[in-house]
Amino acid sequence: MFNTTVAWITLRATLSRRRALLFALPAAVLILLTAALKATRPPMLPWPSHVLGTFGFSVLIPLTALIIGTSVLGAEIDDGSIVHLLATPVRRSAVVMTKFVVATGLTVVFAAVPE
Amino acid sequence: MYRQVGLVPERDSVYAFLTGQQFVLSTAKLHELTDPAGAAARAIALLDMAEAADRKIATYSKGMRQRIKVAAALVHDPEVLLLDEPFNGMDPRQRLHMMDLLDKLGSEGRTILFSSHILEEVERLSGTIQVVVAGRLAASGDFRAIRRLMTSRPHVFTVRSSDDRLLASTLIGGTLIGGTLTGRPAVTAVELTRAGLQVRTSDYGAFCRDIAVMARDHGIRLREVLPADESLESVFAYLVAD
Numbered sequence: 001m002f003n004t005t006v007a008w009i010t011l012r013a014t015l016s017r018r019r020a021l022l023f024a025l026p027a028a029v030l031i032l033l034t035a036a037l038k039a040t041r042p043p044m045l046p047w048p049s050h051v052l053g054t055f056g057f058s059v060l061i062p063l064t065a066l067i068i069g070t071s072v073l074g075a076e077i078d079d080g081s082i083v084h085l086l087a088t089p090v091r092r093s094a095v096v097m098t099k100f101v102v103a104t105g106l107t108v109v110f111a112a113v114p115e
Numbered sequence: 116m117y118r119q120v121g122l123v124p125e126r127d128s129v130y131a132f133l134t135g136q137q138f139v140l141s142t143a144k145l146h147e148l149t150d151p152a153g154a155a156a157r158a159i160a161l162l163d164m165a166e167a168a169d170r171k172i173a174t175y176s177k178g179m180r181q182r183i184k185v186a187a188a189l190v191h192d193p194e195v196l197l198l199d200e201p202f203n204g205m206d207p208r209q210r211l212h213m214m215d216l217l218d219k220l221g222s223e224g225r226t227i228l229f230s231s232h233i234l235e236e237v238e239r240l241s242g243t244i245q246v247v248v249a250g251r252l253a254a255s256g257d258f259r260a261i262r263r264l265m266t267s268r269p270h271v272f273t274v275r276s277s278d279d280r281l282l283a284s285t286l287i288g289g290t291l292i293g294g295t296l297t298g299r300p301a302v303t304a305v306e307l308t309r310a311g312l313q314v315r316t317s318d319y320g321a322f323c324r325d326i327a328v329m330a331r332d333h334g335i336r337l338r339e340v341l342p343a344d345e346s347l348e349s350v351f352a353y354l355v356a357d
Contacts, residue, residue: 003145005141005144005145006145008141009130009133009141012130012132012133013130013132016132079126079128080124080126080128081128081129081130083122083124083126083128084124084129084130084142084184084187085145087117087120087121087122087188088117088142088145088146089117089118089145089146089147090145
């Protein structure tokens with residue numbers, strides 16, 4: 001169900017586009033925000049859990065997942081290069097599963113780890 | 116089924132971020148070949164792409180992209196090769212190379228199906244031609260068969276000579292007396308205009324041969340013999356009009 005070649009191509013495709021910078025953007029905003037708050041507020045208020053809980057989990061993770069999720073498969077379908085993949089004996093379900101795993105992995109790296 | 120078919124899509128969409136070698140190699144791996152590296156190297160060498168194989172596909176010209184796509188399609192040694200407009204964007208040398216390659220692959224016993232808008236290419240590589248008009252199959256067969264089909268519609272020539280009137284009567288006379296038995300051109304109509312003769316014939320080749328002989332025999336100088344309707348195009352027009 002998992003095809004390493006498909007995973008490798010997907011990873012290369014996703015990370016080699018300029019769009020990869022976009023994945024890191026929400027995380028960068030979060031880190032900047034935390035740093036700024038830390039500098040201006042006294043440390044006794046419970047701000048870290050607020051920022052992480054409300055902003056981080058409700059905005060950042062879905063946003064990053066959305067961007068990554070659409071780009072692992074969407075870009076290939078848009079420019080038609082998916083044909084090269086579909087013209088091989090790889091099962092469609094394996095393609096989808098692999099892309100799903102890669103997208104999940106990338107989301108973890110770009111969203112969960114900075115948090 | 117995908118193991119027997121190699122597909123070369125028309126769209127210029129390849130994984131531009133990979134090098135040519137990586138692209139062909141990953142296709143080989145996707146086909147689960149036992150020796151993907153060897154198969155990739157063979158396919159690349161066959162398409163004469165070894166020199167550029169380590170460059171990213173993004174830097175390739177259109178012709179090179181076509182070739183790397185063909186290499187990827189051939190990597191698993193398919194019995195059937197499908198190509199959509201394979202000569203798009205190729206320079207004349209690459210075009211010849213590709214034609215030779217397709218010829219070779221065909222004579223090795225593979226089935227090759229390709230589409231093209233350029234009739235000369237189709238005619239050269241011929242085999243069986245399928246003419247599709249508005250999504251429906253309009254004609255099918257060997258290209259000579261389609262040409263024969265064309266003869267139901269006369270070919271039109273514009274002829275200018277030193278004595279148009281004499282030539283016209285000779286052309287008409289030739290068909291009346293001898294018909295096809297004497298090898299005279301099968302002229303169906305001759306029209307005398309100010310610009311020259313408009314001759315309609317049902318046999319393209321015979322007309323071209325015989326008009327020269329006739330002109331010589333009657334002492335007429337031919338100044339111009341021009342096909343007024345391009346033959347392959349007229350068959351298309353004819354088929355489309357149907």
